[in-house]
Ligand code: SF4
């Protein structure tokens with residue numbers, strides 16, 4: 001009968017792991033957060049941010065409301081800005097994302113035709129109440145393009161190139177249309 | 180030793196009084212907040228001493244109205260919600276839904292995307308089965324040591340998912356006509372590492388478990404599910420195959436590009452908890468074979484078709500023609516199917532999920548009758564349920 005052998009076998013595995021944790025590199029898998037951190041991966045997505053090019057008063061977002069319509073749990077609220085005469089401006093007056101509802105799916109980023117909304121890497125967002133402090137307003141959501149370059153260098157470069165090409169194409173067609 | 184034990188047994192047998200005391204059945208609710216029910220699930224058990232004489236599963240604590248929400252949302256908007264059905268296997272949920280919609284709308288999927296999908300689905304199978312074995316051992320009383328070994332390996336795969344799709348568990352990666360993004364640079368090297376190291380991990384796992392006396396005596400001939408009953412109850416997945424029925428949708432339907440790969444379908448013979456455990460271990464080894472082949476053959480090319488890319492960019496314009504479709508896959512837990520009815524609008528008219536763990540759960544009572552309470556717990560563990568999927 002081999003009773004007891006199972007225990008020995010099990011302990012041998014445990015012992016091997018124990019010794020390896022000192023001798024073999026990469027065998028300790030626990031990350032001592034917050035002192036240590038995991039490497040950031042570029043495609044990681046948490047919550048959306050809005051991107052502006054030069055100044056936060058002129059965000060890329062044109063308040064087209066597409067992302068709000070496509071957002072599965074409907075957590076984006078957009079109100080278009082108006083000038084004194086009441087004509088619609090191409091920027092949002094209110095842009096709120098309720099982070100307690102957002103499920104980090106990334107659909108808003110995918111559908112935005114103006115490359116204005118992106119998924120952020122920031123995940124340390126704890127707050128004391130879940131209503132107001134997690135309902136992020138425009139001021140908190142707006143981040144400069146340089147920030148995007150910092151967290152997602154490849155994507156940001158690609159998008160910059162794309163936007164530039166668009167701009168150029170616009171410039172080319174404009175003289176034709178005005179003439 | 181043995182003789183003394185026999186004597187003791189026979190004495191107690193003899194000492195039993197002729198007229199027994201007045202006994203009565205005891206009704207116990209196991210769950211919904213019980214660590215071994217794998218979520219908010221309740222078993223209403225009637226006990227005669229330690230023996231289960233009746234067991235009624237009570238579900239619905241995690242009902243989130245998934246199907247009705249999907250009927251009010253665009254087709255793509257349901258994709259992230261499918262992640263949350265079986266939250267351990269979001270990739271295969273995505274795949275099943277994508278296949279159903281592609282069938283409905285007649286969308287072609289490029290070659291490379293097919294390979295990516297198969298790779299992701301098989302990695303998910305590894306994740307699910309490793310975790311299941313870990314948790315099964317938890318239910319057996321080997322508290323968290325095997326589970327943490329399983330977690331360690333699983334995390335390596337989840338890192339791959341994160342780097343490619345953006346999230347560890349809620350991947351939201353498949354799109355109709357392909358996948359959301361191409362594999363990230365460096366994916367193949369990491370995958371190769373995993374494929375090479377996984378058999379070694381499985382060997383170690385098996386060394387601990389497969390021939391362990393405690394595991395064998397607790398699991399063998401416990402919770403037997405006879406072949407005919409498994410078929411009658413529409414059980415699918417490893418539960419069915421452990422009972423010896425050769426039914427794997429990857430082989431039967433040959434969806435995606437599975438017919439190209441060489442792999443076997445492991446079958447059990449007795450249909451007890453031990454077979455269910457072992458079938459899963461063998462299935463993982465087959466998954467690794469599929470991964471090896473897919474890794475070699477994956478072609479360069481597009482990761483999403485033109486039609487698919489436009490659909491993903493503006494989900495509201497995606498209107499499948501009138502009709503209905505049922506798409507199904509062999510998810511790690513069994514047959515996962517989506518039934519969709521389109522009326523030509525951007526929202527599905529009807530959206531129905533056929534979750535494997537819900538249907539496998541319906542025969543829980545038949546497996547548990549006559550067992551002890553502790554056995555009922557491991558039988559539930561061996562069915563492999565995730566409540567997000569059971570209750571939807
Ligand atoms: S973020 Fe993009 S999609 Fe959303 S309103 Fe602004 S421009 Fe439109």
Ligand code: SF4
Nearest residue numbers: 071102103105106108
């Ligand atoms: S990530 Fe998803 S849930 Fe969150 S705001 Fe964007 S679309 Fe909505």
